[in-house]
Amino acid sequence: MQEIELSYPAGGLAMKGTLYLPDSLRPAPGVLVFPEAFGLGAHARGRARRLAELGYAALAADLHGGARLIEDLAAVMPLINDLRADPLLIRARAEGALAALSARPEVAGRKIGAIGFCFGGTMALELARGGADIAAVVGFHSGLATLRPQDAANIKARVLVCIGADDPGIPAEQRAAFETEMRAGGVAWRLDLYGGVVHSFTNVHADRMGRPDFARYDAEADRLSWNAMRDLFEQVL
């Protein structure tokens, strides 16, 4: 496997992502990996590495610019709230990553998917809502709400969201609104819902937040959601 630091512009920011490439001389399907709200860190990089081991050219994408990692939730939430207030800003950051990955010879002529965790899942979904030419989107404990639900009609990707049924950040009403949005948009979508599971279930360090009722690792939901993503990518990428 090869690791390449990749600088690219997105939404007016100078982004610094990391591209993980499989050991193959032929172009591979590409996957964008959008990180949690804190920014590009070990979790998203680890997932991108695993994707490269599976044969995908995976770009661990930047979120805040300069590969900034903002570990203080109180500091990062105002930034996230500004983005949530304008989905076009979110899409611009994601589209920059897509343009950077699409331009690579290692993915030439191959399809591209996008995944994301927490706010990164929202980024992947917003990328799809913007009409991007991607074949699949997977959101892991991804915020499902958007201020532009009507844009679901633009979605070309197959959509899979994997959600903890007891995630306080993604309540049942938000899931129901997403369902309505997907149906109205004529999207090919699915939802895998895990009982007894809360936010951040893919992140083994979720307990660092010290709020186990809100964010908690769940090995079974992590395994199920990752396998569901693999299956989808095998079908469409």
Next chain:
Amino acid sequence: MQEIELSYPAGGLAMKGTLYLPDSLRPAPGVLVFPEAFGLGAHARGRARRLAELGYAALAADLHGGARLIEDLAAVMPLINDLRADPLLIRARAEGALAALSARPEVAGRKIGAIGFCFGGTMALELARGGADIAAVVGFHSGLATLRPQDAANIKARVLVCIGADDPGIPAEQRAAFETEMRAGGVAWRLDLYGGVVHSFTNVHADRMGRPDFARYDAEADRLSWNAMRDLFEQVL
């Protein structure tokens, strides 16, 4: 693979099921297969056969007694409605099948799961709500409503339900009530929800009903739900 006609009593009826056994000299995990509302027919038998090919001792269970198949929906619905009015009646029919399978030397000492399609999925769920000693339940386009939601506290099985998001027979409110029931009962449960999919998505002959907005085969939802069942059984049986 071996096929054995199996007579057993259940809920006051003389049941006639078919046991499908893998080619193995050692006891295998057991699976009860409950058919659609029409009664034990080719669909449930076919699934039991596939389970036996996977190494499970699978009992294609009777529903109406005497292996009666009632293909006229108008004739079968009053029978189903009588059962729905008293979950204990449903459980009695399922419990008879469980007792019959449990008594077989081919499953001695091994765990048992239960699956079902449409009303058969409801049967599998009611079996679990009755506190049966089963390790897993999978409902495929299974009715989720019950008149005894408080009994979810008795459920020992891991529960997976696979539902079409656009199934008119299992509307969003019914899914929401099921979620509330499972949470209140402390059940280990999950829901796989397929966008654009309606009722009977596992049945290639669903179109015979002539109501494609209500019942329609869906190859992808069939594949996904069957694989989700296989994965669950590999984990717990």
